[in-house]
Amino acid sequence: MGFLDIDKVTKSYGSVQVLQETNISVEEGEFLVLVGPSGCGKSTLLNMIAGLDGVTSGDIFIREDRVNDVRPSERNIAMVFQSYALYPNMTVKGNISFGMEMHGVPKSERDSKIAEVADLLQISPLLDRKPGQLSGGQRQRVAMGRALTRDPDVFLFDEPLSNLDAKLRVDMRTEIKKLHQKLGTTIIYVTHDQIEALTLSTRIAVMYGGYLQQLGTPQEVYDNPANMFVAGFMGSPSMNLFPAIFKKHPSGMVVEISKKDGSFIQLPFDRPGVSDTLDGRDIILGIRPEAITDPEGADPTSQSIYKAETLVEIIEPAGSDTFVMTHLGGKDVVGRFRAHTAAKPGEMFTFAFNMNKAVAFDPTTEERLA
Template structure:
């Protein structure tokens, strides 16, 4: 196990900068998830940490020692790829032990390692099968087993679940989390799925266009987004981002929203000092769907619940929840309500806004107002 530190990392292909001054650090035994849309640079960042690609400038340290310039074989790492990369003519046991054979590890030690990871991943009955006889989930377990026998300082996972169906992806996500808890090994994990990021990570790095947008715990990234991109990207459904006008009356600050029918209403705001500088101006109110709900479903521990009447456009029952679509500030807005909430499309209903969980952004810079 080892800590991982990245300092002012740049990566260019000719004149094209792909990674632009990345700084982040994960503790020994941590689970770092690199997340972002396609083309944001997350896989390139993983490849530079693993040594599959050279960096242009900056430094990468594993266990406190610089590995910049070292080949992957000298970094004491193991990788699990999206494509599984299994040898089709070998059995599961042979696939798992192949790397050890190349390194001339003794047979007894190889067999012990195979048994250890087979028990850990519950694939003991698959050891004599070949990859063509396995399901996608089983192949992914074998690919993980091949990495686990290495006992490296850092594991790298490059979108390992993207080829699996939705249910299997959830099951494998749980297995990976359980595996990390059991081993305590440092993991760097790439995904475009922000739910994977939130459920697996001890720290999340959100990337966009080669820049690190935010780095923090899942709770920090979800509840305290630094800008509108992070607010919109993290969470499903994503955060509602609604234009609102700031009103300052003495010591009192509020934001004014406009409903679909042109009706306006105010929402009081507390403990956001920076909003007073925007008096009379339009900013962006960010509120998660679960913080906009029916009064009975609101957080009873919050002291900033504000109830307002809003017209419901569409109702979407979703089993454990009911989603109501509103139009506030000219934007489609999603409210997450209890499954049995009494709400009807085309009618006005009372909604509870939890203003303790509301955040605000500058329209032009897209940065958080604090």
């Protein structure tokens, strides 16, 4: 068993099942992020771990102890909410110490713990202020400080950065990552932001429609998506997904892709499991924007860079990169080019495709083929 085990857990409200049978094992010290769109079941699962919501079927174990019927206050977990949940009439110091006071921790020990977490989170100068005098980022640090004083088995974060502006979110992501590296505690973190998931986690659980779609490291989920939902959800810009056909070629299997003018391009697709028996099969080809670029910007370490000329539709400068859009398989396809690319809208241009990074999906089941 792991440090925290979610074993065949489901959740229903009446006849509506909002979380299908879910199995996740979390090791001690892991940073697991539950990510997915609104309504996918991630917050429901977090609330069941916390004990705020009951389990319909299945079991949850912490340190091999079944906690289904254990009260939230007795689970030794600490939760940081999206809304901070601070007491407005208390000072920062009062908010951090409140839980310890309720558990009868002696004042000297409380003061020592407050000083320790205030120093760790760099909020020592704020201890005598009230929440209304703090910025959003400072309030989030106070909420984290209150959780840290618990010395819990598991930290639970429920979309803690969603109320912050873009720059502050980036800063707080860094602070949370530093905190995890310093303390080595087990964290379960819920977000709908896939960039947060990729940058913070040691493993990601991608959820959709109440189902666990994929569980793996950030690199595994990004490079080898299990299905079209994961491919399209993870990454910014998201993976290009467009129709293609497997074709048998004297040099091996290729994917044939239609262009806007009705002509076709063929790109080699040499993978284990892709045999001549797939000749003529319709697929959805997936390839990330960074694997479509100008020839000079292509990955020099890849042995599978193939070039094809196609029409440039739109250019979007983005500082260090330029996003270049073309039309393939009846879909808009985005490539990530160098900042000073020579590509121009309305002109033909040579695109370089890194086919090592391409994946194929079944158009009907949307599951990964190769």
